[in-house]
Amino acid sequence: MEQFKQELFALLRAHGAVLCGAADMSEYSMEGLGTGVSVAVPVPAHVVEDLKTAPTLEYRDTYQRLNRQLDEIVTAGADFLKDRGFRAWACTLERMKKDENWCVPIPHKTFAARAGLGWIGKSCLLVTPEYGSAVRISSLLTDAPLPPDRPVTESRCGGCTQCVDSCPGQALQGVLWSAGMPREALLNKEACKEAQLRRMEEATGLHVDLCGRCFAVCPYTQRWLRSQL
Numbered sequence: 001m002e003q004f005k006q007e008l009f010a011l012l013r014a015h016g017a018v019l020c021g022a023a024d025m026s027e028y029s030m031e032g033l034g035t036g037v038s039v040a041v042p043v044p045a046h047v048v049e050d051l052k053t054a055p056t057l058e059y060r061d062t063y064q065r066l067n068r069q070l071d072e073i074v075t076a077g078a079d080f081l082k083d084r085g086f087r088a089w090a091c092t093l094e095r096m097k098k099d100e101n102w103c104v105p106i107p108h109k110t111f112a113a114r115a116g117l118g119w120i121g122k123s124c125l126l127v128t129p130e131y132g133s134a135v136r137i138s139s140l141l142t143d144a145p146l147p148p149d150r151p152v153t154e155s156r157c158g159g160c161t162q163c164v165d166s167c168p169g170q171a172l173q174g175v176l177w178s179a180g181m182p183r184e185a186l187l188n189k190e191a192c193k194e195a196q197l198r199r200m201e202e203a204t205g206l207h208v209d210l211c212g213r214c215f216a217v218c219p220y221t222q223r224w225l226r227s228q229l
Contacts, residue, residue, distance in 0.1 A: 001144070001145055001146055001147055002147050004084075004144070004146070005022055005146045005147060008020075008037070008077060008080055008081070008146070011076060011077065011080050012037075012039050012073055012076070012077050015069075015072060015073045015076050016041055016069055016072075016073055017039040017040065017041060017073050018040060018041060018042055018130075018131070018135075019038075019039065019040040019117050019128060019130065019131075019135070020037065020038070020039050020040075020115075021037070021038045021112070021115025021116045021117045021149040022035060022036070022037055022038075022115055022146040022147065022148050022149050023035070023036040023037070023038060023111055023114035023115035023116075023148055023149065023151065024036075024114065024148045024151075025106070025111065025114065025141065028105075028106050028110075030089065030105070030106075030141055032087070032143055033087060033088070033089055033141035033142055033143050034141075034143065035141065035142050035143065035144055035145065035146050035148075036106075036111045036114065036115060036139055036140070036141055036142075037074075037077060037111075037115070037139060037140045037141075037142065037146070038108070038111040038112040038114075038115035038117050038137060038138075038139050039070065039073050039074060039077070039137065039138055039139070040112070040117060040126075040128065040131070040135040040136065040137045041066050041069055041070060041073070041135060041136050041137075042131050042134055042135055043059075043062060043063075043066065043134045043135065043136060044062060045134070045224070045225050045228035045229050046229065047059050047062050048134045048212070048215070048216050048221060048225060049216070049225055049229060051211075051212035051213055051215075051216035052213060052216045052217060054199060054202070054203040055196075055199055055200045055203050055204065055210050055211055055212055056203065056204065057204050057206075059210060059212060060200075060204070060206065060208060060210055063136070063210060066136040067093050067136060070093075070136055070137070070138035071090070071092040071093055071094075071138065073138065074090040074091060074092060074138045074139065074140040075090045075092065077090065077140050078090040078140050078142070081140075081142050081144050084144075086142050086143055086144040087142060087143045088140055088141065088142040088143075088144070089140060089141045089142070090140045091106075091108065091111075091138060091139040091140055091141065092138070096108070106139070108126075108137045108138055108139050109125065109126040109137065111137075111139035112126050112137050112139075113126070113151060113152045113153070113179065114148075114151045114152075114179075115148070115149050115151070116149035116150045116151055116152055117137070117152075118152060119152045119154065119155050119156055119157075119177060120155065120177040120181075120186070121133060121155065121157050121163065121177070121215075121218065122155075122157050122160070122161065122163050122164050122172055122173075122174055122175065122176070122177070122186065123163040123172060123214040123215055123218065124172065124183060124186040124187040125214065125215050127156070127157070127218060127220050128220070129156075129220065130224065131220075131221070131224045132215065132218045132219070132220030132221025132222070132223065132224050133214075133215030133218050133220070133221050134215060134216075134221045134224060134225070151179070153178065153179040154176075154177075154178050154179070155176040155177040155178065157176060157177075160219060161174055162217045162218060162219060163214035163215070163217060163218055166213050166214060166217045167192075167195070167213065167214055168195045168198075168199055168211070168213060169188075169191040169192050169194060169195025169196075170188075170191060171187055171188040171189075171191035171192035171195060172186065172187060172188075172192075172214065173185065173186055173187065173188070192211075193209050195211060196208075196209040196210055196211040197209050199211050199213075
């Protein structure tokens with residue numbers, strides 16, 4: 001099945017994914033779909049660089065465009081699997097709507113960490129070695145027995161507090177993540193949302209909860225930006 005997995009990953013990359021991984025998700029199994037596939041696409045470097053100052057309309061538009069692209073990627077992956085006799089469920093934006101507490105049945109970043117793409121930073125966002133947090137992510141579930149990639153179970157943030165110190169809402173607790181940790185240990189969700197709404201409205205006039213400063217200042221993100229700008 002390793003070759004089959006690589007064929008699937010090649011398809012996902014052809015649709016725009018830059019990172020792909022497979023995960024054992026059996027403990028979260030939805031109707032017997034115990035294998036997860038995680039994908040990531042990068043946020044353009046110039047868009048991320050601007051976020052250190054303020055959120056922008058271009059970031060809002062990019063955010064929405066990448067979400068649509070991710071839906072297309074995971075749908076193509078699910079179709080690939082179903083065409084070969086497996087069951088598959090694309091975790092599209094429509095299917096994974098957040099509730100009033102910003103919760104979904106299985107967060108995409110849980111898929112990503114278990115699939116080896118990265119860890120959850122002090123920002124409460126996925127951090128990848130290659131792109132930092134300058135990625136958007138999505139997932140699919142399947143019953144295809146894909147060999148899992150090595151999960152990431154501990155933070156690699158060390159003593160860094162760049163995101164914590166830069167958060168305009170003082171919403172980050174500065175705690176090192178480990179697998180299974182509740183979101184509330186890392187993030188004050190209400191403080192984060194209030195700051196996002198305030199900053200976006202001040203910068204663009206839109207009442208939209210987007211900010212991005214925490215991931216823009218991440219040293220892993222900054223390393224990637226330096227390679228691009």
